[in-house]
Amino acid sequence: MKELNKQELLKISGGAISGSLINAFIRGISTILDLGRSLGTAIRRIQTKQFC
Numbered sequence: 001m002k003e004l005n006k007q008e009l010l011k012i013s014g015g016a017i018s019g020s021l022i023n024a025f026i027r028g029i030s031t032i033l034d035l036g037r038s039l040g041t042a043i044r045r046i047q048t049k050q051f052c
Helices: 006-010 019-048
Strands: none
Touching: none
16 A cells, blocks of 8 residues: 655545435435424324324
8 A cells, every 4th residue: 555645645635425425314304304294293183183
């Protein structure tokens, strides 16, 4: 493995958005939407007093 000097280290760029980061973000949004849907359903059932 080649060792880099300080000038070469300063030229390194990176940090592109990876697929796993996008997947985690989408799963987080999906979870928030599911929680909101469940909360809305619970509020509606309480208001109309219709329980299973």
